[in-house]
Amino acid sequence: MDRRRILQFAGLSALSSLSGIRVAYGQSAPAQPRLIVVMLRGAMDGLSLVAPYTEDAYYQERPTIAIARPGTPDGLLPLTERFGLHPAFAPLLPHWEAGQLAFIHASGSPDGTRSHFDAQDYMESATPGRKSTPDGWLNRLAGVIAGPRATPAAQRLQAVSLGPVMPRIFAGEAAVASLASGNAALRPSALDRPEVAQAVARLYDGDDRLSQVVREAAVTRGEIMGKLASDDPKADMGALPLNALPVDATHLGQLMARDARIRLAFMPVGGWDTHANQGAGKGQLANRFGVLAQSLAALAQSLGPRLAETSILVMSEFGRTVRQNGTLATDHGHGNVAFVLGGGVKGGRVLGEWPGLDPSARYEGRDLAITTDFRDIIAELLEERFRLADAQLARVLPAMERRKRVGLFA
Structure with missing residues (x-):
């Protein structure tokens, strides 16, 4: 590798770390509607969120961590005649009442693994x-909706990942911009100084693919900074919690x-592996639910009118x-609850x-059984919101043997 090539790779690494943006090879294109996927890493306890x-059996198996019935102190917020919502999720109750929020219970992956690593890999x-699948389904979706004739300007910001590490769900050929977590994305970097930007431009003035990627990353950085820097910093940071999630959202x-x-x-979003001292209406898990609910409410509010065309x-x-374990919490299970917030739903x-939770109905006699494959939820979103044809859907969700209607839009 010659000196220029070494400098180029060093410069690309610096650009990625300073700008908070990572650009992968591929193509993308602007359009609507939009999809935001929030992954709760660590296995969230859906039987506490929607109980x-x-x-x-729910109260018999969880004598100290079950959420109290509606109408009692720290009790559930009634959703239906069977289910109640954890009280810490009250910030999202207005969306439920407005018909913008739906829960899908007893959903998840049909694979029975209880390994976080494997289960997240399969879901992404x-x-x-x-395990041999090389790419993630969001990256495949980006390729499908971009089409073969997307312009370079349209490719830069079609897909955005929050955080410094490109996740499995975005692995693949389509371009993805990485937005730094917390306030780092708003802080000026050395690349925002004209003399540094000019030096980088001179270094990457060639026609090779690497130079093109660096130039596109610099433009993307400028576009993101221009859109977010116009906000009043006091309005961004004033009353927001210390936890970074509401700010990120x-x-x-x-x-x-x-x-x-x-x-x-x-x-x-990490922090959902609650093996000890989980709590009930109050406690460790309730605090996390509260931050999550506040963050999703902030995300919906900051989208403004765009929420009508966005599915979360x-x-x-x-x-x-x-059943609760001996340390007043829960262990790795199977079925869970997913939910969709936004327009059209x-x-x-x-x-x-x-x-049901009768022992005879449980998966392997211990866990909530799965009756809705998580891919059925994705498929319905892509059919109804993105209007994907069967062939396009098969590219995003390969080897999917069965499909059933979830009813999100019916």
């Missing part, structure tokens, strides 16, 4: 049980509200055990076939 308060590749929503080219976004899909790799409903 079946009419089932005695959308090929449960198959707000910034992502603002960016998508201001740039119609962004169609796809991914936001991973929230999933976790698997659920938790029905016919919300105010808990969807999916409920199998």
Whole structure:
């Protein structure tokens, strides 16, 4: 490798770290509607988020961590005659009442693994049980909706990933911009200084592919900074919690509200592996639910009118055990609850076939059974919102043997 090539790779690394943007090879294009996927890494306890308060088994199996019935202190917020919402999720209750929020219970991956690594891999590749899939389903979707004639300007900001590491779901050929977490995305970097930008431009003035990628990354950095720097910093940071998630969600929503080219976004959220001292209506898990609910409410608000054309899909790799463990929490399970927030959805409903918590109905005698494949949820979103044809859907969700209607839009 010659000296110029070494300098180029060093410069590309510096550009990625300083700008908070990573550009992958491929193509993308601007359009609407949009999809934001929120992955709750660590296996969120869906039986605490949306609890079946009419089932005695729920309270028998969770004598200290079950959420109290509606109408009692720290009790569930009633959703239906069977299900109640964790009280910490109250910030999203207005969206439920407005018909913009729907839950899909007893959903998840048909693969039975209880490994976080494997389950997340399968959910992000959308090929449960198959580790050889080279790309993620959001990247495949980016390629499908971009089409073969997307212009370079349209390619730069079609897909955005929040965080410094490109996730499995965005692995592949289509271009993805990486937005730094927290306030780092708003801080000026050395690349924002004219003399540094000019030096980088001189270094990458060639016609090779690497030079083209660096130039596109610099333009993307300028576009993101221009859209977010116009906000009043006091309004961004004033009353926001110390936890970075509400800030990240707000910034992502603002960016998508201001740039119609962004169609796809991914936001991973950690901290859901609750093996000890989980709590009930209050406690460790309740605090996390509160931050998540506030963040999703902030995301919806910052999208503004764009929420009507945006679907926010929230999933976790698997659920938790029905029975609480010896450390007043739950262990790795199977079925879970997913939910969709945004425009077009016919919300105010808990969807999916409920199998019940009777021991005879549980998966392997211990976990909530799965009656809705998570890919059925994705398929319906892509059919109804993105209007994908069968051949296009097969590219995004390969080797999917069965499909059923979830009813998100019916």
